[in-house]
Each structure stands twice: as C-alpha cells, then as structure tokens.
Amino acid sequence: xxxxxxxxxxxxxxxxxxxxxxxxxxxxxxxxxxxxxxxxxxxxxxxxxxxxxxxxxxxxxxxxxxxxxxxxxxxxxxxxxxxxxxxxxxxxxxxxxxxxxxxx
Amino acid sequence: xxxxxxxxxxxxxxxxxxxxxxxxxxxxxxxxxxxxxxxxxxxxxxxxxxxxxxxxxxxxxxxxxxxxxxxxxxxxxxxxxxxxxxxxxxxxxxxxxxxxxxxxxxxxxxxxxxxxxxxxxxxxxxxxxxxxxxxxxxxxxxxxxxxxxxxxxxxxxxxxxxxxxxxxxxxxxxxxxxxxxxxxxxxxxxxxxxxxxxxxxxxxxxxxxxxxxxxxxxxxxxxxxxxxxxxxxxxxxxxxxxxxxxxxxxxxxxxxxxxxxxxxxxxxxxxxxxxxxxxxxxxxxxxxxxxxxxxxxxxxxxxxxxxxxxxxxxxxxxxxxxxxxxxxxxxxxxxxxxxxxxxxxxxxxxxxxxxxxxxxxxxxxxxxxxxxxxxxxxxxxxxxxxxxxxxxxxxxxxxxxxxxxxxxxxxxxxxxxxxxxxxxxxxxxxxxxxxxxxxxxxxxxxxxxxxxxxxxxxxxxxxxxxxxxxxxxxxxx
Numbered sequence: 001x002x003x004x005x006x007x008x009x010x011x012x013x014x015x016x017x018x019x020x021x022x023x024x025x026x027x028x029x030x031x032x033x034x035x036x037x038x039x040x041x042x043x044x045x046x047x048x049x050x051x052x053x054x055x056x057x058x059x060x061x062x063x064x065x066x067x068x069x070x071x072x073x074x075x076x077x078x079x080x081x082x083x084x085x086x087x088x089x090x091x092x093x094x095x096x097x098x099x100x101x102x103x104x
Numbered sequence: 105x106x107x108x109x110x111x112x113x114x115x116x117x118x119x120x121x122x123x124x125x126x127x128x129x130x131x132x133x134x135x136x137x138x139x140x141x142x143x144x145x146x147x148x149x150x151x152x153x154x155x156x157x158x159x160x161x162x163x164x165x166x167x168x169x170x171x172x173x174x175x176x177x178x179x180x181x182x183x184x185x186x187x188x189x190x191x192x193x194x195x196x197x198x199x200x201x202x203x204x205x206x207x208x209x210x211x212x213x214x215x216x217x218x219x220x221x222x223x224x225x226x227x228x229x230x231x232x233x234x235x236x237x238x239x240x241x242x243x244x245x246x247x248x249x250x251x252x253x254x255x256x257x258x259x260x261x262x263x264x265x266x267x268x269x270x271x272x273x274x275x276x277x278x279x280x281x282x283x284x285x286x287x288x289x290x291x292x293x294x295x296x297x298x299x300x301x302x303x304x305x306x307x308x309x310x311x312x313x314x315x316x317x318x319x320x321x322x323x324x325x326x327x328x329x330x331x332x333x334x335x336x337x338x339x340x341x342x343x344x345x346x347x348x349x350x351x352x353x354x355x356x357x358x359x360x361x362x363x364x365x366x367x368x369x370x371x372x373x374x375x376x377x378x379x380x381x382x383x384x385x386x387x388x389x390x391x392x393x394x395x396x397x398x399x400x401x402x403x404x405x406x407x408x409x410x411x412x413x414x415x416x417x418x419x420x421x422x423x424x425x426x427x428x429x430x431x432x433x434x435x436x437x438x439x440x441x442x443x444x445x446x447x448x449x450x451x452x453x454x455x456x457x458x459x460x461x462x463x464x465x466x467x468x469x470x471x472x473x474x475x476x477x478x479x480x481x482x483x484x485x486x487x488x489x490x491x492x493x494x495x496x497x498x499x500x501x502x503x504x505x506x507x508x509x510x511x512x513x514x515x516x517x518x519x520x521x522x523x524x525x526x527x528x529x530x531x532x533x534x535x536x537x538x539x540x541x542x543x544x545x546x547x548x549x550x551x552x553x554x555x556x557x558x559x560x561x562x563x564x565x566x567x568x569x570x571x572x573x574x575x576x577x578x579x580x581x
C-alpha cells in the first residue's frame with residue numbers, strides 16, 4: 001500500500017487502538033466499540049495491505065493463563081506511518097482510544 | 105425433580121455458530137480462522153454478558169463471508185470465471201435447464217422423440233399439396249380430399265382436419281380441431297364409442313384443467329362458438345396429433361367437411377406394404393386436369409413430426425462444415441508436434457459443442473414456447489406461418505452460429521479463455537501508412553490477437569501471435 005494512503009475512519013481507529021497496546025480482535029472490539037463483523041474483516045484488510053501483521057502467541061503463555069492460544073496483531077512500520085498520517089486527518093482519534101491496561 | 109435444560113449453553117451456541125460460519129472460509133485458511141475465533145470466544149465468555157457474546161459470535165459470519173467473497177478478490181474471480189470456456193458451456197447448459205424448468209421438462213420435444221400414440225403409427229401419413237411457388241406445402245381442397253378418400257389407391261381410410269381458434273361460452277379462447285368422423289379410426293386411437301358428428305372430444309389436459317377431471321362431464325353439452333356439441337369422451341393422456349395445444353376435437357359430418365371453405369389437412373392410413381410414393385402418384389392422377397397437374401406429398405407422420413430434428417442435424421453439420429473446412433484445408437501447413445495441433449483439436453471440440461448447444465437452445469425454445477411454431481414445425485399446412493416458422497428457426501440458428509464464431513475468434517488459441525485488455529493501436533485515418541486496429545491479450549500470457557480496424561481484403565482475418573514461456577512472467581499473478 002502506498003505511503004500516502006487515505007484510511008477510512010474505522011481502519012484508522014483500529015490502527016490507533018493497536019498502537020495503544022490492544023492486540024487481539026475481541027480486545028480491539030471492546031476498546032473501539034465497533035462490532036465484531038467490522039473489526040475482524042478490517043484487520044484482514046489491514047494485514048493484506050501490510051499495515052498490520054499477526055502472530056500466534058506462545059503456547060506456554062496461553063497454558064499458563066489456562067486459555068486457548070490467541071492470535072495477536074501489531075502495527076508494521078508502514079502501518080505506523082499510515083497511522084501518523086491518519087492522525088493528522090482525524091485529529092480526535094487519539095482521544096477516542098483508551099490506553100491499554102498494563103501488562104498487555 | 106429438575107430436568108436438564110434442552111437449550112445449549114451460550115458458549116456451545118456460539119461455538120456452533122463459529123463452526124457453521126467456518127464452512128464459508130476457504131479450506132486452506134479454515135483451521136487457523138476457527139482457532140482464532142474459538143480462542144477469542146473464551147476471552148469473550150470471561151468479560152462479556154451472554155447477549156454481548158452472542159452479538160460478537162454473529163460477527164463470525166461477516167468475517168467468514170469476507171474471506172470467501174472479499175470485494176477485490178470477488179471482482180477478479182468473477183472476471184476470470186466469465187472468461188473461461190467452461191463458463192460459456194455452463195451458461196448454455198443453464199439455458200437448457202431454464203427451458204426445461206419453464207416448459208416442464210420439454211413436453212413437446214419428448215412427444216416428437218417418443219413413439220406416436222397410435223395403432224401401427226408407421227402406416228399413418230399426412231397428405232399435402234406441394235405448390236410450385238416457394239416450394240411450400242399446403243392443405244388440399246376439401247372436395248379433392250373427399251375424392252381421394254373414395255378413389256385413392258393404397259389407402260385403408262382417410263380423414264380431414266383443420267385448426268381454428270374457438271371461443272367457449274365463458275369467453276375463453278382455445279385451439280380446436282374440426283375433424284371428420286373417421287379421424288380417430290384412421291389414427292387408430294381406441295375410443296369407447298365411435299366419434300359421431302356434432303360431438304366433441306376433450307383433450308386430457310383440457311379435461312383436468314377446465315373440468316376438474318370430472319368423469320360426469322361426458323354427455324353434457326359444451327357450447328363452442330355458435331355450435332352446441334355433446335361431449336363424447338376424453339382422449340387418452342398421451343394422445344396428440346401434430347400439436348399438444350389442441351384442446352378440443354370437434355367432430356363434424358362428412359358432408360360439412362366436404363364443403364368447408366379454403367383448404368384442409370388430410371391424414372390417411374396406408375394399406376400394409378403400400379408405398380407413400382405410389383399413393384401420392386395415384387392422388388396426382390386423380391387430381392390432374394388438362395390445365396393443372398398437382399404435386400402431392402404423402403409423408404409418413406413419424407417422419408413429418410421429426411422434421412425439426414432432421415433440420416437441426418442438417419443445419420448443424422452444414423454449419424460445422426462451413427466453419428471447419430477452411431481450417432482443415434490449412435491443416436497440412438500446421439507443423440506437427442507443436443502446441444498448435446493440440447490447440448486446434450481443443451478449439452474445434454469447443455466450437456462444435458458450443459454451436460451444438462446454442463442451436464439446440466434455439467430449436468428447443470422454438471418448439472416449447474411458440475405453440476403456433478410447434479404446430480407448423482411438426483406438420484402444419486398453413487401457407488403463412490410455415491415459411492415464417494422456418495425463417496424464425498433459420499434466423500435464430502444463424503444468430504447462434506454467428507455468435508459462436510465471433511466468440512471463438514475472441515478466445516485464446518491455447519487455453520480458450522476470452523481475451524481481454526483491448527488496446528487501440530494506430531490511427532484509423534492513416535490506414536495507408538500504417539496498421540491500425542485493436543490488440544487483445546490472453547490474461548494468462550499465451551498470446552495476442554491483432555484485429556485490423558478495416559481489413560484490406562475479405563481474406564484478411566485477425567492475426568494471432570503466440571507468446572512463448574518467456575512472456576509468462578509478465579502475466580504472473
């Protein structure tokens with residue numbers, strides 16, 4: 001995706017949420033208030049555009065917390081640039097996203 | 105005593121919803137997709153209310169649908185799909201399926217293909233007069249038909265028939281046939297009582313549709329137009345003569361049949377071993393005058409009703425011959441053991457199948473959906489509609505053949521996919537100085553077609569340039 005890409009408000013919000021430390025679909029959904037039918041397809045699109053990358057967490061961590069292994073998303077360098085550009089366009093974005101609790 | 109609840113828990117409901125949604129996800133990513141959603145389900149169960157979890161799980165359908173139909177991929181897949189030769193054949197087969205569904209599984213075509221529902225149908229023949237003008241067949245004069253039936257050689261019995269549109273007492277319009285009393289015995293249709301003048305026989309379709317399959321209608325009076333007929337019976341379900349659209353069979357007296365205005369259809373039962381040609385010759389002899397010598401056609405009914413299929417086969421063979429002959433003539437110039445040999449066979453097979461299906465659709469649509477056409481195609485005697493019907497079929501077939509040729513020209517000579525990415529090259533106003541036209545490429549990189557804007561001679565056709573494997577990289581996806 002070119003560097004000067006114009007993201008939709010939803011995509012920009014998801015990038016901002018990931019940047020704030022939220023890492024998986026349900027987490028992002030809770031932070032943004034967006035429905036799951038919007039969040040997950042948006043994550044797929046962002047991943048296909050190489051603005052986001054995903055990785056399965058280590059099994060050891062999941063076992064320790066007695067839950068299944070999660071898939072975590074994080075911004076790529078291009079995603080970081082796109083987010084910075086989107087912040088200039090959507091100035092309220094930063095205030096809309098709560099900071100992620102510590103330990104995430 | 106408390107009974108266990110039959111309603112599954114929220115977690116089970118959501119797990120099943122995710123499982124069902126996963127069927128939409130392409131197989132190669134399905135496992136990973138399901139693992140992600142099931143992992144998140146356990147997180148959702150910890151922090152969200154049951155209603156929220158259900159709402160969250162419903163999103164799995166949207167996510168799965170995105171995987172299957174996401175817009176970019178969908179556009180590409182659709183455009184790729186419609187280019188494929190398989191799509192073309194599938195579309196034509198869908199046309200057949202549509203005709204089958206709308207017509208109720210080709211009733212008229214089945215009538216033509218199945219044995220005729222008469223006793224010894226091979227001996228039943230229709231008589232028509234071949235006019236000098238336009239080589240058309242027509243009915244015969246009623247007085248002449250009467251003379252032939254009394255004095256003709258080689259026939260056991262003869263009867264006359266004619267179609268007309270009649271109105272019932274409630275204003276409904278139906279196709280009716282006015283037949284002479286001997287009509288059903290000539291065909292060899294078993295009736296409980298012999299057909300008498302001033303009676304009417306109902307087709308099985310009319311009896312079930314308009315009389316509610318009520319046996320008590322036999323013996324009642326049915327006003328048809330200005331005449332009141334007594335219902336003499338119901339014809340067998342399988343009975344048909346030239347068309348299934350005839351609902352009423354009005355029996356008129358021999359005297360009335362002989363003085364009917366205009367021309368009439370004539371059907372005869374041949375004597376065993378009597379040749380139709382000999383019967384026709386005896387009729388011609390009886391009708392000849394010093395000033396007029398008619399040409400009579402006595403055609404076995406089985407042969408007459410299958411004329412459309414013969415025309416179809418003949419038309420198809422001629423079409424294939426016209427198109428394939430120039431290619432076969434150039435066959436010797438095609439180097440052996442090259443891609444062209446295989447491609448030529450594939451092209452010819454695809455073209456043949458496509459043309460067969462397209463012309464078949466024209467034929468079946470004509471037979472099934474145009475009652476008047478069906479009557480005339482299967483042996484009508486009307487001077488106006490028969491040539492029109494023939495032209496309708498011919499024009500439709502020509503249209504189908506033209507489309508088939510045009511479609512084949514715009515397909516890749518190797519993979520048979522439709523060419524794309526058209527580019528206009530040159531200046532149409534400078535034809536004398538340079539080539540101008542349109543270039544199209546195979547999206548798989550097999551070659552390029554050059555279509556001249558204005559061919560300089562009628563022998564000039566579109567030129568195909570084969571691109572070797574070194575070009576494939578450009579088209580890789």
